[in-house]
Amino acid sequence: MTDTRTATAASVPLAPRALPLLGHALPLLRDPLAFIMSLSGYRTMVRLRLGPSTAVMVCDPALTRQVFLNDRVFDKGGPIYDRIREVIGDGLSTCSYDLHRRQRRLCQPSFHPTRLAGYGAVFARAAELKAASWRDGDILDVTQEMMTLTTRATMETMFSGALPAQTMRRALDDTAIIVSAFFRRMMTPALLRRLPTPQKRRYDRARNRLSATIEQVIAERRADPTDHADLLSTLVAAVDEESQDGQKQLSDTELADEALTFFLGGMETTAITLAWALHLLATNPDVQHRLQAETDAVLAGGKPDPAQLPSLGLAARVVTETLRLYPPAWMMTRTLRQDAELGGVRLKGGSTLVLSPYLLHRRSDLYDEPDRFDPDRWDGAQPDRATYIPFGAGARKCIGDQFALTEAILALTAIVARWELTPVGDQPFQPKVETSLSSRGLRLRLSERRTGGADGAGLHAAAPRSTPARPSAQSSTQPGAATCPVKHSE
Template sequence: MTDTSTASAGSVPLAPRAWPLLGHALPLLRDPLAFIMSLSGYREMVRVRLGPSSAVMICDPDLTRQVFLNDRTFDKGGPIYDRIREVIGDGLSTCAYPLHRRQRRLCQPSFHPSRLAGYGAVFARAAAAKAGSWRDGDVLDVTQEMMTLTTRATMETMFSGALPAETMQRCLADTAVIVSAFFRRMMTPALLRRLPTRQKRRYDDARTRLAATIAEIIAERRADPTDHADLLSTLVAAVDEESEDGRRQLNDAELADEALTFFLGGMETTAITLAWALHLLATNPDVQHRLKAETDRVLAGKKLDPAHLPSLGLASRVVTETLRLYPPAWMMTRVVREDAELGGVRFKGGSTIVLSPYLLHRRADLYDEPDRFDPDRWLDAQPDRATYIPFGAGARKCIGDQFALTEAILALTAIVDRWALTPVGDQPFQPKVETSLSSRGLRLRLTERRSSGAGDAERSAAAPLSASVQPSTQPGAAACPVKHGK
């Protein structure tokens, strides 16, 4: 960069192939990942245009971290969050800086390690039940299967008692409609978004129905406020002791926003992480073989349990490596609240900044053979805070990171213990880029493994899930072997 002390954001180099009027909208819509990776030659930042507006994409890990850590100036905002806010209002993940600290204090107890151990037991049972529902030779729609698994597990951990199957199905269908519409709506100009198309009606209906279902569940819980040892109980009981009167709690509207935030934020991200992990195992049979050996050794015929987590080192590395290669939140946006300087460039208030874990995770100067699936790269290395950011960083770092890791590691273990996975067809499978890096359309073939004694225990665990989440008597028992620092 030339005279960095005086450069303005307008002087940041513009990415090539900008069309008049459209800017980079076409390459971004046609093949977003190829477009993002074509920018990896820019070491610090590059400007991208979407129609009349432009955004600066940060390509450097240290500058990315500065943005994450200074959330007062580089606040949640920009096209992704504007669309997400349409659905979940000012929930924890979308609220602006002035509201955030209070919301985070109120939500944090729901993810306390003492709660996680109880959630882990639900995850283990849900995974065993899912793995027990398949048949030898099945070809799975992997993403759909993982979505039903994580929806069920999220519902159980959030709302304890098993919801009626019909409610669960409705939530799942509505969530799928909302999630698949996000990216399209993000890229569509405001005027076109308001047109009364069939797609818009489906999206609006799904949004209204899902919000009504959550509101119903909250009303029931208000009527019976005993501790159900689930996420909702903790949210209902949370008190902000740092508020003016020391007694501030979430009202019904805020509770609904938070419940929707956790539901939408946690379910799809974890499902696609699992789907990608299964894809990577199917296409890397040597790693799959070693993972099966790990499950045999650790389970040794016993039922899967959160207490096994510290021994599931390879499963944990597989998840870490999957999140490096396919970070569901492949890009994030920030809005600059007031004029600010970053990396020697002056940004005007209102500018949009784009951060991309996908770009950083695949940079050849940061990772050896960045496109290769190699869980063992994490054998002696902890994920680096600046270059490994699947959960973001700083005060806005994912509140559900340990929740998701616990769920993913237990689910992978349950599945690989019982099933061998192979690809269907010989075409390489490509991500469908939406708001998240979707694995939609991924199919894998299952072959039942017959050698392990552990399968019997798992089969008997494939019974319907029990009604409630038990709180742990061992705080931290579900601690994940992978730690993602702030």
Template sequence: MKYPSPIPSAAGGLPLLGHLIPLLRDPLGFLTRLPEDGDLVRVRVGPLQVLVVCSPDLMGEVLRDDRTFDKGGPVFDRVREFAGNGLGTCPHDEHRRQRRLLQPAFHPARLPGYAPAITARTVEATGSWQDGQILDVFAVMQELSARITADTLFSTATPPEVLSQALGDVNTLLNAIPVRMATPRLLDRLPTRGNRRYHQARARLPRTLQHIVTERRAAGTDHGDLLSMLLTACDPDSGPAEQKLTDEEIIDQVVTFFLGGADTSASVLASALHLLGQHPEIEKRLHTEVDAVLDGRPATHADLPHLELTDRVLTETLRLWPPGWIFTRTCTADTHLGRYAVPAGTSIVCSPYPLHRQADLYPDPDRFDPDRWAPDHPCPPRRAAFIPFGGGARKCIGDRFSTTEMVLALATIVGRWRLEPLPGTPVRPTLGLALHPGGLRMRAVARIPAGTESPVNS
């Protein structure tokens, strides 16, 4: 009989505190060192114990078996406070029905219809920049991504003042996420300014969305946006009853898409611009591609097959700066992960960040190298070891939409502007719902694409 192997503990644990101090000092560095201790590692934070998955094979087991390794754990329990029971947070027994109902809204055939809103918002945002202006890059990208998400969710059918209120509340929730994920629940009710703003936004956003949904149902008009798709979605497996989403379910989905769309794409775009600023030789090649494909105009959906380097730049950015830097699962039954026995109730932690930086999976892993994703590369990366959007049945439903948005936005931005890093300005990884470059301030410099005589934005 083959007995299960003991699960190793992470190095550096202290009595009572466990691994709290290294986690607080440098959480990404701590996670990145864990594969040295094993492919499944026990980590303690005070009395709490979790298992951290450190190999692509075990990560694949967790992602494929979403019944045994269900959504749950410290991260998702906090996210459910404001995201409700949407597709990204619902348990396994509700997921398949929701996925069937929502899948048509993200069918590849609908992506060309969303592209004009993506490009229009990007042109509008960059058109307000001034040559030499210093930009808070993540804040600018977050505003852009939120506007794009709002346009694709609600088209132009929602009054601007209602949309502005919703965007303001989304921004409040996004900014509160890092603090609340690190704060004990006992402190949630303290009458601090941050708590008051959070609770007001959390209560008001669903009311605003309910008002929008009620008016849309009464009008019965298909605006060709995501909300119209959600209102008319029917479960093909529900039989004659044609099961549809309730208003509460629609609101949960809209909040999920709003938060994910605004934060994820913004984080990747800001990270890509940061990396390009640090690697002028790759930036120059990207300008050459964009100038040749776009010839001074904004990007369109038809340009996507020709923006090959743009796509690889974003793929490599997703490897080095995965926005979904951590997710958790709860083990629902006694099981095994590889050679290890895992009892029911165990919290499992998965992080793409250390996985994407393992030298045996990615040679010279800390180097920004978009060409490692080129189709003719002699040693292409293992796709199973690349999980910026998760994997298995719970893989992000909006991955193609997000990729389309980011390619169109990045190509349109770099066609018009160079963003130069500011000397002496430290940029640090900042952890919240998404990983993004904190403190990233860059100077906008108007470009003169090859073959033209004046800046594109003039």
């Protein structure tokens, strides 16, 4: 028997289906979610081979949290972040430990809670305009519509206004090209990634155009010292009083990296979360009708407002459950900065670790009926910080988590208040696995809701409330817990 006190990575079991030269790259490319879930029986760690390289996948919630919390040792790195750095450089989400704390201090004022109300008003207005632009009987390309919505909102919160229509369309197209290429480039050996294929040339053009767009906006803002009360103005004005090297503000390069980070994060991941939420509501009409009843009661015929967030409990639970089933960052990687022990196994510096929120979120020993959409599992139960990790954890937890949640809840409310959503066809819709769990190709049919009565009550009465499922075994139910259970900052 192996002595776990002195075990090495070689003692960690190797996942099945490894091929010569390719390792596990083929099953990861063919059906990555099925392959990842096939590893759920490994309760601690399992080894993966990606070409000639070996990575250790962490399957245990406690060990995953240990990795997240100790970013001094388990640093951002590995194939995922190598590909993302190609586009956004050393922004807050990709930079190494050595750069992170300073960047976090400089970016934190942009996401202070006092600014969320202003951002929320932008989100609500953008969602209302988008929902009002549709017509009864429309069949929506849901992801494209949500991308347009979140792009408009992100542009206004970042740059005090939307880009010209042509520039916005180009930014959308470039973002789609970049995001769809990430995962395949991550699985492709370095030599093949350098080949000048049509796909690579298309990817390079999109990356360069998007960078040029952001750099142009930054140059214009640098030339205009006016405080525009937006996210970019806050980044430009931010001062790090703790700086030890005299660099108290973001350089032009750093500013461009942060702007690209927040642009892509604020647009793409929130759009995908909204698209999945609408899909889940369309395929679970009882929940949709209950949510419509909530919006009718809260909005009372008016428009969504950030002040109403505490009353939108079901909308918040729908978003929480959507992020459990379809976490945008379904897989993450880390690189060891030095030799370290994890779960009784000695790992060498430079080793790559793989973490999967998707795997943890769908483990049957952590969640009852883990594949079922059940927002009521969060009724009175706060998400556990070890088993529910759509935004990561610790010092590297997504700085914009409340930004994204506020946008998603308000946008979802604006849409379901006006529209009934139904699936197109009867075939189950499956995610397109890229760096995120993409919903590209999702289509839903709209039917206009008829509302009436002085109180704005909707046509659909609230469906009988289902019996809440037992919360995660790791969750804690707190008496008097906040109505909105998505505020789970570290």
